[in-house]
Amino acid sequence: MNRAPPASGRTSPPAPVAPVDAIVLGASASGVEALFVILAVLPASFVLPMVAVVHIPRDRPSLLVEVLGARARLAVREAEDKEMLLPGLTIAPPDYHVLLDVDCGRRHLAGAPDVRLALSHDALVSYCRPSIDVLFQSAAEVLGPRVAGVVLTGANADGALGLRAIKASGGLCAVQSPAEAPARTMPEAAIASAQPQLVAPLHDLIQWILALDAHRAGYTESTAFYDR
């Protein structure tokens, strides 16, 4: 899958693909362009729900949904409290943390788990609200190994602890190559903290994301989807 060795100088082993229920993404600074690139490629048939935290100003409405939605074939929406996590890209609103939660009572029923979004107005984390760490830690907490975390370009260290939490729970972790990222601080911090399974340029991250979705689609059609 990797066309070129990661620019960090290390060669990642082939990126692992496993059944996941969601992909969580984090970016700051120029992350909007990175999301643009990802959304431009993902087909309308892409079913894996994605939740993104992008660092945006806290004191004004965000235009991210309009801007990103205009280019995407997937649904793009802002996170609403207690709503079901749906296919497409869900974006954290300005000035609120977004967390994931699951309805425990339904964990063992067949089919996809009942994952919901929860907003919080708790204190800033790493000077950020929304914070990537908060989203990722909650995802690790409720989805365990069944989540993939992706840290993209960014100018601070938010996301590093969250990605480590996902790794520690057995989830999949990927980081954009620092050499390719317009701002390398966030990828570098995440790599050092989480030792992700995949460090790669955006193009390869997208191939991996597509592979995760294909894997899930195949797995969903088989019998034991959510057996744990």
Place this chain on the structure above:
Amino acid sequence: MSASNGQCSESVFDLELTLLLEAIFQRYHYDFRDYAKSSLRRRLRQAMERLGTASLSVLQDRVLHDAHALPILLDYLTIQVSDMFRDPTHFLALRRDVLPILATYPSLKIWIAGCSTGEEFYSMAILLEEEGLLDRAIIYATDVNEEALRKAEAGVYALNRVAGFSENYVAAGGQGSLSDWYTAAYNGVVFDRRLRRNVVFSDHSLATDGDFTETHLVLCRNVLIYFDRELQDRAIALFVQSLVPRGFLALGAKENLRISSHAAAFDPFDRHERIYRKQS
């Protein structure tokens, strides 16, 4: 978090969490059992770090046997940090669109549910005073955290927060300067006691207590997001009972009634600012 089997160890954490909340309820009658788990997990991990307990079970032991541990834990579970005139456009909408309607009533009752350390109360009181309505208003400012209520009643805020408050005040259509309403004291500011002349600060839980009767406006912002859906419904049912016909409910910027079973009792008044009006 365990590396090998995250699910399993997380389930133990959630089990401990459920037991802890049950213990707090039975021992102290604070009911957090229907608070949203996602935020509880995060806050309880912070409390564990602060109190130096290795697990929630150990934290439970501390809370049940050490009288000093409970208030510390309550701060993690209940304290909401807000700013004065947070989301200034919301307060601008209250000033421009809601207060003129409320002004037609001979007397007013306003309920600030979950007032925490008082920032929204002072915002509301200044708004009412500037619009000439404070003298005929009674404000109920309620919270589950008594320590927060004491701070609300004192009306003292750190100096470094005041610049932000002032900016918000202007953006919310403030008619003078916020400094008209406070005096500097003890490395902080203290708000004018006259703003408190018609307020009742009261210990009240949306999870276990009843409503206040015949209110014209309920302000409950960034409180419901910490509740699970059942408790959200309970709280909204209280607001429905409490409000007069055509009374107003003002929620936080990202809260809505959409998934509430009481949504039909309200009409949207200002969709963007999340202000609703009870049907007649």
